[in-house]
Amino acid sequence: MAAAQRHRLAVAGLGKIARDQHLPALARSEAFELAATADPAGGLPEVDHFDALERLLAERPDVTALSLCTPPQVRYPLARAALQAGRHLLLEKPPGQTLGEVEALRALAEAAGVSLFATWHSRFAPAVPRARDWVAGHRVERVRIAWKEDVRRWHPGQRWIWQPGGFGVFDPGINALSILTAVLPRPLRVVSATLEVPENCAAPIAARLSMTDDAGVAIEAELDFRQEGPQTWDMAFEGPEGAITLQAGGSRLSLDPPEGAPAMIGEYDAIYRRFAELIGRGESEVDVAPLRLVADAFLVGRSRPTEAFHD
Template identity: 55%
Template sequence: MTAPIRLAVIGMGKIANDQHLPAIAANPDFDLVATVSRSGEPVGDLPLFPNIDALIASGPVVDAVALCTPPQVRRAIAATALAQGWHVFLEKPPGATLAEVVTLENAAQAAGASLFASWHSRYAHGVEPARAWLAARTIQRVTVTWREDVRVWHPGQEWIWAAGGFGVFDPGINALSIVTRILPRPFFLEDAVLDVPANRQAPIAARLNFRDDAGVPIAADFDWRQEGPQHWDIVVETDQGILRLADGGATLTLPTGETPTQADGLHGEYPGLYARFAEVIRAGTSDVDVAPLRHVADAFLRGKRETVEPFVE
């Protein structure tokens, strides 16, 4: 495929409007042809459909869809799109369960379509230089602090507190997507504590302890109750000093004080995601890494649940 990829965006919430639409508009590989949402306004003169079945029935020519819906409902929509032979971009997390993502990957292969499980934080400017620098060092300890105010970043999003909504792991999985990318060895969960509000199904905070194959400890502190300054930081202690990733991976500081960034010329995480989506479509491949989701699943499997005060927005 060499012509622009005709794309429909499904799920026109905050992330679609704030991140997806600007990235699509700036990428000549894509031509936005329709949007799908149960509510909201059309984008310019483009048609707006209430669901994917209405999109299919209307007959617009579509090559690919970007799914920005909550994860609990995404599998059925993605399966329908793949059955049409459409390429599928999955907003993070790629699904509500590991099994459904594997099922979608198999469906994409059977349909000859591309499936892209996106992890936007991996496209932050400091991530790839951090990965390259750590590859030649001995890692001694990793500390992750991901603390933000849910009222600021996810106002009114009730689905996120329901079963399958991930709770604090919605931002926490961003940290895990970076750590699984920059560390040279796989790691596993040893123990976790999940703070679950008395009136919710999903945790508002989590403390996790991992260890890699060489015995290196990795500690993560995720919290949605942070007021004041927000923290999205990863600190890696090595035999040659401390590497720091701040601002969700956007700012890398090496022990020398250097602050290198990736040299691909992209500005922002979502432009990088759409460049990668176009790449896998044109190559006829898929990009589905479930490592971050696997660690979240392990936290729910092994984590100790502690009931905390109700959360009222």
């Protein structure tokens, strides 16, 4: 039987996340072929490149799918143009800078008859499904999240992250919230929040959130962009029948033997597999639950100024 033809896909926005994750995953993909890129700052020597997405959409009708990896502040008009041009669209997280933008894109995708995939890559970490299975069989009373990393290591020189719509510490913190909303079975709400905002920035460098659900689960999250040395991406689920901890961003479970979990497919490889499935089924997947928690944290949170941040 002949192999299925791969989708020709373009990547728009060739920043760190595209180069570190999307391009390697696409090189391994059996479903997608990297056919073009778009970025005003330049492209790859071996791939057809455009300095504007509008030119790519006009000149490459054979490109049927697009991965949008730009900062959230400029994403909506680009996503809108791609959907109106009839291209299937994958959105790097966060899917937009506001809930309204994402809901509008969902409606545009439906009207255009194309697939829209708002990705949450941390949900594809290997231990997350096993944590969800454990939680389904145990009563959870408390969740503790510690998501602390060094912004200088992961976002060097990226000023957009400190500007309005850039999310600050919630850019990585939303990964924790994406896992949380995938593992716990009931909708969550933010009870209170404290946001530490550097005096020279518009977005928080650290945050503490208290959340709950209708079962009264007490959820505390500490997010910090100032972590030096070892990085921390852990969440513990505790109850009267025991506890588990998701470690290293969902890569390991505390129930694993010391050598760790068996090797599994990478997060971004799994994202592109899922994108291909959605296109094949003519479906979209747009879950805004993590983004809603971030929006609610800004709505109910108390802002506290802190010292200026400098790269």
